[in-house]
């Protein structure tokens with residue numbers, strides 16, 4: 001067995017007295033594309049934040065390629081939930097993407113022409129080059145999401161965490177983002193994505209982590225994405241609907 005890209009052991013987290021995560025343990029292999037699913041309030045965003053030291057863990061440990069976050073943070077990319085970002089911050093799309101390079105540039109140094117060129121290329125890859133000089137507050141939600149993806153890409157990380165990158169984007173943006181995520185996986189990168197659309201889990205992800213305060217199930221999508229695990233995770237808040245000859249799952253939260 002290869003060294004785990006991510007090893008989470010017995011992690012618990014809370015907001016004041018409200019325990020949100022309890023005894024979360026799992027390992028993720030390099031080169032996998034994992035969907036994190038669970039109902040609203042299950043702790044999915046908190047899990048990402050705790051792994052990235054943006055929220056304190058009460059217990060447990062998290063390592064990436066056997067190293068703590070602090071030692072390896074330049075190799076980790078994060079796309080936060082769109083709603084958690086201050087989009088009024090006065091900056092343009094190209095500068096947001098260039099920020100993804102600050103680990104390499106150094107915070108007090110100015111980006112070189114080559115850095116700007118790399119940022120521009122990442123924007124281009126996301127089909128956003130014509131918006132390079134546009135203030136981020138003047139982009140649509142899907143365009144903002146593409147800019148954040150470009151920022152993560154330019155970083156050329158080994159591990160990526162993305163919090164609902166597909167929320168509220170149109171079908172074309174969804175396909176563009178999924179193409180990029182599958183390319184990252186093909187290059188051997190490890191990607192974990194918080195995801196809400198249960199219908200696309202089997203198409204999009206090779207692994208799935210069912211979370212509801214604790215890990216309900218985790219593993220290869222073909223083995224783990226079952227009615228039983230969906231019921232254990234969502235309780236009564238899912239429905240099976242007959243579409244043609246198949247039953248398809250819908251979340252009704």
Ligand SMILES: Nc1ncnc2c1ncn2[C@@H]1O[C@H](COP(=O)(O)OP(=O)(O)OP(=O)(O)O)[C@@H](O)[C@H]1O
Pocket residue numbers: 015020038039040041042043044045046047
């Ligand atoms: N900053 C905060 N202060 C207090 N409670 C919080 C805070 N952030 C989240 N919570 C609570 O922690 C729980 C888990 O929230 P979290 O955002 O991690 O869930 P989630 O699974 O990502 O939910 P969703 O699918 O709705 O985005 C919820 O009950 C939420 O109300």
